[in-house]
Amino acid sequence: MSLSLPDCREMDSADPLARHRDAFALPERIIYLDGNSLGALPKLAAQRVHDVISRQWGQDLIKSWNLHDWIGAPARVGGKIARLIGAKPNEVMAADSTSLNVFKTLHAALRLRPDRRIILSDEANFPTDLYMAQGLAELLGSSHEIRIVPLDRIATALTEEIAVLMLTEVDYRTGRLHDMAALTKAAHDKRAIALWDLAHSAGAFPVDLNGCGADFAVGCGYKYLNGGPGAPAFIFVAERWHDTAEQPLFGWMGHEAPFAFDLDYRPRPGIHRFLVGTPPILSLTALEAGLDLFADVDLADLRRKSGALGDLFIALVEQELPGSGLVLASPRKAAERGSQVSFRHPEGYPIMQALIARGVIGDFRAPDILRFGLAPLYVSFADIWNAVAHLKAVMAGMEWQRPEFRRRAAVT
Amino acid sequence: MSLSLPDCREMDSADPLARHRDAFALPERIIYLDGNSLGALPKLAAQRVHDVISRQWGQDLIKSWNLHDWIGAPARVGGKIARLIGAKPNEVMAADSTSLNVFKTLHAALRLRPDRRIILSDEANFPTDLYMAQGLAELLGSSHEIRIVPLDRIATALTEEIAVLMLTEVDYRTGRLHDMAALTKAAHDKRAIALWDLAHSAGAFPVDLNGCGADFAVGCGYKYLNGGPGAPAFIFVAERWHDTAEQPLFGWMGHEAPFAFDLDYRPRPGIHRFLVGTPPILSLTALEAGLDLFADVDLADLRRKSGALGDLFIALVEQELPGSGLVLASPRKAAERGSQVSFRHPEGYPIMQALIARGVIGDFRAPDILRFGLAPLYVSFADIWNAVAHLKAVMAGMEWQRPEFRRRAAVT
Numbered sequence: 017m018s019l020s021l022p023d024c025r026e027m028d029s030a031d032p033l034a035r036h037r038d039a040f041a042l043p044e045r046i047i048y049l050d051g052n053s054l055g056a057l058p059k060l061a062a063q064r065v066h067d068v069i070s071r072q073w074g075q076d077l078i079k080s081w082n083l084h085d086w087i088g089a090p091a092r093v094g095g096k097i098a099r100l101i102g103a104k105p106n107e108v109m110a111a112d113s114t115s116l117n118v119f120k121t122l123h124a125a126l127r128l129r130p131d132r133r134i135i136l137s138d139e140a141n142f143p144t145d146l147y148m149a150q151g152l153a154e155l156l157g158s159s160h161e162i163r164i165v166p167l168d169r170i171a172t173a174l175t176e177e178i179a180v181l182m183l184t185e186v187d188y189r190t191g192r193l194h195d196m197a198a199l200t201k202a203a204h205d206k207r208a209i210a211l212w213d214l215a216h217s218a219g220a221f222p223v224d225l226n227g228c229g230a231d232f233a234v235g236c237g238y239k240y241l242n243g244g245p246g247a248p249a250f251i252f253v254a255e256r257w258h259d260t261a262e263q264p265l266f267g268w269m270g271h272e273a274p275f276a277f278d279l280d281y282r283p284r285p286g287i288h289r290f291l292v293g294t295p296p297i298l299s300l301t302a303l304e305a306g307l308d309l310f311a312d313v314d315l316a317d318l319r320r321k322s323g324a325l326g327d328l329f330i331a332l333v334e335q336e337l338p339g340s341g342l343v344l345a346s347p348r349k350a351a352e353r354g355s356q357v358s359f360r361h362p363e364g365y366p367i368m369q370a371l372i373a374r375g376v377i378g379d380f381r382a383p384d385i386l387r388f389g390l391a392p393l394y395v396s397f398a399d400i401w402n403a404v405a406h407l408k409a410v411m412a413g414m415e416w417q418r419p420e421f422r423r424r425a426a427v428t
Numbered sequence: 429m430s431l432s433l434p435d436c437r438e439m440d441s442a443d444p445l446a447r448h449r450d451a452f453a454l455p456e457r458i459i460y461l462d463g464n465s466l467g468a469l470p471k472l473a474a475q476r477v478h479d480v481i482s483r484q485w486g487q488d489l490i491k492s493w494n495l496h497d498w499i500g501a502p503a504r505v506g507g508k509i510a511r512l513i514g515a516k517p518n519e520v521m522a523a524d525s526t527s528l529n530v531f532k533t534l535h536a537a538l539r540l541r542p543d544r545r546i547i548l549s550d551e552a553n554f555p556t557d558l559y560m561a562q563g564l565a566e567l568l569g570s571s572h573e574i575r576i577v578p579l580d581r582i583a584t585a586l587t588e589e590i591a592v593l594m595l596t597e598v599d600y601r602t603g604r605l606h607d608m609a610a611l612t613k614a615a616h617d618k619r620a621i622a623l624w625d626l627a628h629s630a631g632a633f634p635v636d637l638n639g640c641g642a643d644f645a646v647g648c649g650y651k652y653l654n655g656g657p658g659a660p661a662f663i664f665v666a667e668r669w670h671d672t673a674e675q676p677l678f679g680w681m682g683h684e685a686p687f688a689f690d691l692d693y694r695p696r697p698g699i700h701r702f703l704v705g706t707p708p709i710l711s712l713t714a715l716e717a718g719l720d721l722f723a724d725v726d727l728a729d730l731r732r733k734s735g736a737l738g739d740l741f742i743a744l745v746e747q748e749l750p751g752s753g754l755v756l757a758s759p760r761k762a763a764e765r766g767s768q769v770s771f772r773h774p775e776g777y778p779i780m781q782a783l784i785a786r787g788v789i790g791d792f793r794a795p796d797i798l799r800f801g802l803a804p805l806y807v808s809f810a811d812i813w814n815a816v817a818h819l820k821a822v823m824a825g826m827e828w829q830r831p832e833f834r835r836r837a838a839v840t
Contacts, residue, residue: 041486050490057486074453074469078462081839113705115679144680147693151678245709266563267527268556281559293525297657299708427493428687
């Protein structure tokens with residue numbers, strides 16, 4: 017039985033998250049399937065940032081650090097992320113970039129296993145995580161090693177030598193989802209520390225860090241949390257490590273008494289020691305607005321819808337574009353996917369440019385991946401129908417062969 | 429001959445920078461002398477951030493990385509800072525926090541002197557710089573040492589053992605200005621690397637990093653550059669070190685080809701390798717607006733006015749408040765001061781709170797410093813008259829004795 021646009025509209029009518037779409041300022045005639053690269057603009061973010069600039073910065077000036085609790089923003093925003101990732105509010109801070117948070121948590125993790133030297137990761141990890149590990153390993157001296165194995169070899173590579181298992185839960189190219197509970201347990205069985213990057217998880221579906229026993233985690237503010245371009249990232253440290261975990265970026269915001277201006281560093285107890293410099297208030301404000309949109313969202317609805325959107329996308333591509341050469345790169349089972357679907361095609365780059373020219377915005381990841389992010393708060397089932405209709409037109413009309421679609425941009 | 433309010437108004441009439449005041453959204457009935465803690469709001473910043481949020485993020489979404497050159501923002505904004513600090517545009521990046529930039533530059537500097545182990549600084553340096561050095565020294569192993577000496581002992585402490593001389597040009601408490609040219613030369617005479625923190629310099633008066641031969645520098649975006657609360661900081665690496673300087677925070681934005689998604693880190697040539705994670709676009713936008721206000725400012729005017737404002741403040745306190753117990757903590761000579769004046773008083777904290785209650789906003793630094801920042805772009809000579817008149821009233825009426833002025837806030 018074939019799927020139709022009315023079927024998709026019916027799914028939208030039954031969607032408990034459909035009402036959230038109006039909270040976003042989506043452009044007209046655009047189908048936005050790139051929320052895994054930059055989340056859409058929450059209308060609330062524009063209002064809040066305007067208020068913070070005009071009233072707080074402009075009128076209350078320096079007093080705002082106390083008056084509007086700017087100083088508490090990293091912990092307050094972190095506390096709002098906590099619910100989405102299965103953490104306690106006092107275990108999460110919004111701060112710095114994902115890269116820097118990898119550095120901090122990875123170092124803390126290595127310090128907890130001083131007798132071991134190997135960081136284990138997989139080939140599908142996001143490069144900046146691996147780069148930060150390389151930089152840290154060089155800094156610590158030659159005896160540390162980053163061991164990068166193919167995806168299916170992690171379990172066998174987890175030996176008693178491993179200090180830290182560092183993985184990104186969702187593969188940024190294929191959307192394949194790691195089994196966080198099983199891998200964390202496998203790491204712990206070998207006394208390794210488990211560090212998770214939730215860049216493509218937080219805000220897309222519920223994560224259960226504490227349920228899985230994760231030790232450390234980091235993640236991104238500008239993808240499914242809709243925090244705006246270059247939004248602050250987040251950092252999670254399990255409460256059981258709060259007394260012992262240490263990171264080497266000794267900034268005044270991690271000091272026990274930042275405004276005592278002592279000459280010696282004394283780390284503040286708990287998660288605060290993972291802060292470094294002065295928090296970026298404008299960016300934190302936009303991120304907090306994005307998070308406030310999740311306040312009344314049932315996280316089980318997020319999971320159901322992100323799976324259903326992906327299932328629909330896959331089914332429609334197979335129904336509407338048989339023989340197109342598009343090969344599914346994502347797991348077929350929703351339970352094994354994050355909130356995206358990806359397809360491989362040798363002409364992936366120009367195909368994606370042709371789609372973008374039609375107003376369907378996904379992105380391309382080398383060498384051949386067309387990637388479609390499915391943000392459950394603002395993507396509709398009808399969007400998926402229309403996106404696949406455009407994809408069908410691009411392929412049928414060979415639109416991607418036009419020379420202008422082959423030009424590479426600085427950012428892809 | 430005594431100074432009067434009409435004298436001050438005459439100085440304002442003759443001030444070539446007076447026309448810039450209107451570019452800032454200053455609150456009514458407030459005299460803002462805390463621009464060395466948080467610069468005032470440029471009206472342009474509110475407009476620009478609104479545009480970036482509503483049009484670029486909201487409408488152009490992910491395409492803005494190319495379309496509006498978000499990806500080029502750290503270098504573009506850095507290039508605008510360069511003129512203010514005597515650097516070439518390709519030597520400066522806007523990125524991360526001052527603390528993190530200390531970590532990066534200090535590590536790069538230490539790598540250039542592998543045969544040496546000592547970082548030399550003074551007691552007046554800002555604590556977070558010293559903390560970051562402590563964290564880095566711990567990370568590198570026990571053989572590195574941070575040697576902190578009294579201000580007047582730096583020259584004698586500069587020996588052939590010193591790897592890096594790390595100083596903040598302007599003392600955040602007293603406003604005392606280091607002689608950058610002489611100290612950089614003294615460091616180089618001993619083959620030490622010179623690293624300068626320009627937190628209280630950039631935007632307050634012209635700095636001449638290349639004229640002084642400085643090797644590395646860092647500085648703050650939210651003070652005299654008026655970039656907004658927690659604005660990105662900046663980092664300077666002298667061109668002669670571009671081929672050899674290395675920093676250990678290997679993030680994808682420092683990679684030669686960030687969007688090739690290679691698994692191995694290869695640093696991009698030049699200053700770009702000092703970038704780490706995704707740049708915070710909203711915060712960079714506000715900072716860039718602040719910098720654009722300097723485009724037609726003659727930097728010699730900045731220096732003349734910041735000196736004259738301080739001279740006036742000192743003269744008026746001595747004229748209007750004899751025997752008040754306020755002791756000048758700043759150098760008396762303008763050429764030896766940054767753009768602030770500070771006074772000591774045992775009751776400094778409640779005195780400052782009483783002043784703030786009257787709308788004169790300076791700040792307090794432990795143990796006994798009243799600090800007044802004099803941002804030359806928006807502080808007038810009449811402001812100084814009025815500030816001192818309020819200070820006189822606070823002291824004459826013993827207003828500071830009220831209990832509410834003794835309560836300490838989280839941020840001071």
